[in-house]
Amino acid sequence: MLEIALLGLASFGAGLVDSVVGGGGLIQLPAVFALLPNQTPATLLGTNKLASMFGTTSAAVSYSRRVRVAWSAAAPAAIAAFIASFFGAWTVSKVPADFVRGLLPFVLVAVAVYTFRKKDLGSVHAPLHSGWKEMALAIVLGGVIGFYDGFFGPGTGSFLLFLFVRFFGFDFLGASAAAKVVNVGSNLSALIWFGYSGHLMWQLGLSMAVCQVAGSIVGTRLALKHGTGFVRKLFLTVVSVLIVKTAYTAFLG
Numbered sequence: 001m002l003e004i005a006l007l008g009l010a011s012f013g014a015g016l017v018d019s020v021v022g023g024g025g026l027i028q029l030p031a032v033f034a035l036l037p038n039q040t041p042a043t044l045l046g047t048n049k050l051a052s053m054f055g056t057t058s059a060a061v062s063y064s065r066r067v068r069v070a071w072s073a074a075a076p077a078a079i080a081a082f083i084a085s086f087f088g089a090w091t092v093s094k095v096p097a098d099f100v101r102g103l104l105p106f107v108l109v110a111v112a113v114y115t116f117r118k119k120d121l122g123s124v125h126a127p128l129h130s131g132w133k134e135m136a137l138a139i140v141l142g143g144v145i146g147f148y149d150g151f152f153g154p155g156t157g158s159f160l161l162f163l164f165v166r167f168f169g170f171d172f173l174g175a176s177a178a179a180k181v182v183n184v185g186s187n188l189s190a191l192i193w194f195g196y197s198g199h200l201m202w203q204l205g206l207s208m209a210v211c212q213v214a215g216s217i218v219g220t221r222l223a224l225k226h227g228t229g230f231v232r233k234l235f236l237t238v239v240s241v242l243i244v245k246t247a248y249t250a251f252l253g
Contacts, residue, residue, distance in 0.1 A: 003035045004207065011051055011208040015215025019059035020176060020223045020231055022157015022183070023238035024052065026245060028208075043201060046194030050205030053187045055212030056157075060184050062220040063177035070127065073168055074178040077138040078185035081146030085189035088150025100152045105247035108155065111162050112239045115232070121165060123228055128169035137167065142182055149186040150193075155242050157183050161235060172231035176223060 010031035018024025028051065032044050039047075063069060115121055129137060141163050149156040160182050164175035194200055223231055 019219035077142030080142030
């Protein structure tokens with residue numbers, strides 16, 4: 001019973017953080033592995049993904065009601081992410097992810113430094129592209145991040161947020177809204193994969209999902225209330241924690 005309560009608390013925190021800047025897996029996934037040591041890793045990952053799917057979907061719906069979602073970019077990126085995530089999940093069963101694990105901390109450092117130095121990055125919503133150019137860029141972005149999510153995964157939401165700000169000219173709030181839509185695509189693809197292979201604890205996953213949704217609602221309201229400045233600060237905080245976590249896993253863990 002204590003394990004269920006702790007998982008619920010972790011899921012709430014993960015939903016809150018993930019709804020704003022991504023990175024909720026930093027909270028929920030370690031809790032799942034620590035509190036359920038007798039389950040197989042694939043089952044834990046599938047159950048984690050089930051809860052995350054509900055939290056991400058809740059955030060996407062909440063943002064769409066209050067923020068103008070750039071569907072012309074988010075929709076094709078989400079479709080590409082859905083397809084590519086399948087290939088990523090298949091590839092990880094054939095190719096070790098050691099190279100990505102070692103490279104990830106350095107990529108995150110570059111993202112953090114760039115965001116910190118560009119003080120005005122994401123402060124104004126000024127889309128850079130339209131029409132076919134926007135769609136093509138969205139498909140490439142969604143495909144790359146979707147493949148990464150299926151293949152490895154950590155920091156997917158944060159990468160999406162950064163890329164929408166950097167390459168599409170969105171502000172942090174608009175980028176967060178678009179990122180949630182794309183993340184729904186990649187999460188759904190992975191969830192289908194885990195469900196098909198039987199690696200899901202449905203009852204536990206759905207109970208965690210309730211807590212994820214509650215945290216997501218709180219996080220979305222905080223983001224909408226405090227705006228792009230709040231999202232930017234939380235983004236830098238989460239990326240910093242991701243750097244430490246991924247570097248430890250890659251070189252010491």
